[in-house]
Amino acid sequence: MSPLLEVRDLTAQFARDGVPATVVKGISFDIAPGESVGFVGESGCGKSVTARAIMRLAPEGSSVAWGGRIGFRGQDLLTLSEREMRDIRGRRIAMVFQDPMASLNPVMSVGAQIDDILRRHTGLSRKAARQRTIELLGLVGIRDPAIRADDFPHQFSGGMRQRVLIAIAVSCQPDLLIADEPTTALDVTVQAQILRLLNRLRRELGMALMLITHDFGVIAGMVERVNVMHGGEIVEAGPIDQLFAAPTHPYTRALLAAVPRLDGARPGG
Amino acid sequence: MMRMVALRLALTLPILLGVSMVAFALMRALPGDFAQASAGTTTISVEALDQIRRNLGLDRPIWAQYLAWLGNALQGDLGLSFATRRPVLGELVPRFLVTAELTLIAGLMALTLGTCTGLASARLRGRVDWIVRGWNSLLLAVPNFVVATLIVLLAGLYFPTIGIFTYVPFAEDPVANVVSLLLPALSLALTVSVTISENTRAAVLEVSSQDYVMVARAKGLTASAVLRDYLVRNALTPVITVTGLQMAALLGGSILIETIFTIPGMGQYLFESVTTRDYPAIQGIVLVAASVVLLVNVAVDIAYARVDARVSYD
Numbered sequence: 001m002s003p004l005l006e007v008r009d010l011t012a013q014f015a016r017d018g019v020p021a022t023v024v025k026g027i028s029f030d031i032a033p034g035e036s037v038g039f040v041g042e043s044g045c046g047k048s049v050t051a052r053a054i055m056r057l058a059p060e061g062s063s064v065a066w067g068g069r070i071g072f073r074g075q076d077l078l079t080l081s082e083r084e085m086r087d088i089r090g091r092r093i094a095m096v097f098q099d100p101m102a103s104l105n106p107v108m109s110v111g112a113q114i115d116d117i118l119r120r121h122t123g124l125s126r127k128a129a130r131q132r133t134i135e136l137l138g139l140v141g142i143r144d145p146a147i148r149a150d151d152f153p154h155q156f157s158g159g160m161r162q163r164v165l166i167a168i169a170v171s172c173q174p175d176l177l178i179a180d181e182p183t184t185a186l187d188v189t190v191q192a193q194i195l196r197l198l199n200r201l202r203r204e205l206g207m208a209l210m211l212i213t214h215d216f217g218v219i220a221g222m223v224e225r226v227n228v229m230h231g232g233e234i235v236e237a238g239p240i241d242q243l244f245a246a247p248t249h250p251y252t253r254a255l256l257a258a259v260p261r262l263d264g265a266r267p268g269g
Numbered sequence: 270m271m272r273m274v275a276l277r278l279a280l281t282l283p284i285l286l287g288v289s290m291v292a293f294a295l296m297r298a299l300p301g302d303f304a305q306a307s308a309g310t311t312t313i314s315v316e317a318l319d320q321i322r323r324n325l326g327l328d329r330p331i332w333a334q335y336l337a338w339l340g341n342a343l344q345g346d347l348g349l350s351f352a353t354r355r356p357v358l359g360e361l362v363p364r365f366l367v368t369a370e371l372t373l374i375a376g377l378m379a380l381t382l383g384t385c386t387g388l389a390s391a392r393l394r395g396r397v398d399w400i401v402r403g404w405n406s407l408l409l410a411v412p413n414f415v416v417a418t419l420i421v422l423l424a425g426l427y428f429p430t431i432g433i434f435t436y437v438p439f440a441e442d443p444v445a446n447v448v449s450l451l452l453p454a455l456s457l458a459l460t461v462s463v464t465i466s467e468n469t470r471a472a473v474l475e476v477s478s479q480d481y482v483m484v485a486r487a488k489g490l491t492a493s494a495v496l497r498d499y500l501v502r503n504a505l506t507p508v509i510t511v512t513g514l515q516m517a518a519l520l521g522g523s524i525l526i527e528t529i530f531t532i533p534g535m536g537q538y539l540f541e542s543v544t545t546r547d548y549p550a551i552q553g554i555v556l557v558a559a560s561v562v563l564l565v566n567v568a569v570d571i572a573y574a575r576v577d578a579r580v581s582y583d
Contacts, residue, residue, distance in 0.1 A: 105498070
């Protein structure tokens with residue numbers, strides 16, 4: 001099957017005080033339709049910048065120079081105009097961010113924040129969009145969605161807010177969902193619920209999932225393949241079982257050793 | 270919400286009481302009084318001065334004068350002006366309406382100018398940012414009476430056909446009335462717009478770096494939708510606050526501006542009354558001005574709750 005996303009020699013260069021810093025150093029990878037791929041690495045390794053590159057979202061107030069090629073459904077995302085890119089964002093490729101507490105607009109009801117993406121990409125009427133919003137809130141496990149749609153973000157817990165953000169991300173049934181550390185800001189029991197939700201939605205909606213995390217514990221059971229990133233490069237890639245059983249790169253081994261184990265034993269020890 | 274408004278309005282009463290006390294005491298602390306001021310430089314006998322003071326009740330102790338004034342004021346009687354011997358309320362109301370109109374026009378000008386320059390400064394950055402901030406620093410450094418004098422001077426030099434000191438009453442010709450207030454309002458608005466501009470700029474910059482703006486962009490929303498629903502709506506709260514606070518600055522500024530442009534408003538009235546030590550008139554003006562500022566503050570609180578659902582007064 002031809003890949004949904006085909007990244008070749010991707011580079012990302014930031015200018016800090018006039019001095020260019022290369023954060024992503026020519027990485028290549030594929031994601032097939034419906035496939036789930038994990039990106040693991042410590043903070044600053046370039047995994048979030050890679051995700052931002054696919055969305056073509058530069059952090060506010062900074063300039064990034066992207067290089068290489070990001071093939072998606074037959075076009076190179078890096079050559080599209082901003083206008084064409086806006087039709088892809090949220091519609092074909094959607095993203096869930098790290099901090100649910102800061103990711104919702106505090107002065108808009110959560111329903112309105114789902115309505116606006118639906119109306120932007122689907123052309124639904126105001127009434128039909130609200131109907132779909134309520135369905136989506138129910139789909140991500142929010143009780144009494146018709147009532148809660150009119151509530152504001154501060155009336156939701158962190159886990160509930162991340163569910164709302166997932167509802168926003170999947171609202172237009174994207175081909176690819178990028179989840180950038182979606183559970184890092186949540187406590188452990190909620191983490192498991194959010195991961196289960198992502199997994200279920202991926203299967204129900206047939207989306208590909210790009211799951212970015214620093215924690216091998218998070219991707220176990222979630223993804224089929226893993227790319228390990230370090231210093232802006234992919235240092236090891238392969239099926240997750242193989243990587244867990246026989247990591248070849250020393251950095252992968254170090255990351256695996258950092259996952260706490262229930263029996264207290266150390267891997268390889 | 271209704272309870273909050275009622276409570277806030279009730280709280281303005283003790284504040285007004287305090288303001289009237291302070292104003293009363295401060296005026297009495299000024300050297301000279303109405304008797305001397307009205308006598309001017311002419312030599313007048315001490316007996317004649319005492320006679321005037323007795324007629325006006327100025328010979329009684331200050332607290333007795335204040336209580337008498339307060340008693341009447343609570344019944345809606347602000348007393349007679351020393352200078353004209355006519356009821357202060359009747360003198361004040363038409364002048365207040367003129368000032369209210371001037372302040373409203375100036376407020377709208379300042380709000381438009383301030384939010385537009387602040388927004389442009391924060392969104393476009395670079396050269397626009399430099400120009401706006403330079404302009405703001407310049408305006409902040411120059412007092413509004415200097416700006417007013419410059420406007421009078423420049424308008425007089427280059428557009429001698431437009432009347433600068435020709436105030437037209439609203440009842441006579443509404444359009445000409447508004448036009449005649451434009452230059453004075455601009456002199457008032459320029460200084461006030463700086464505060465609004467700088468606060469808008471800071472608020473928009475702060476909001477721009479928030480995660481939810483990134484989420485909005487990741488949704489594929491158009492730039493104008495992100496600006497309207499995410500940036501502006503969140504940056505609005507601090508801007509509403511400073512705009513409300515600047516109401517007091519506008520009222521204070523109108524004293525000088527109305528005097529310079531000879532507009533028969535409350536500011537000019539206050540200037541004249543202070544010069545002649547017309548105590549009842551001053552008390553009346555202070556009371557009205559303080560009420561306006563307090564009412565605007567209550568309005569700002571209501572606006573908060575309308576804009577931001579997190580604000581609750583229950």
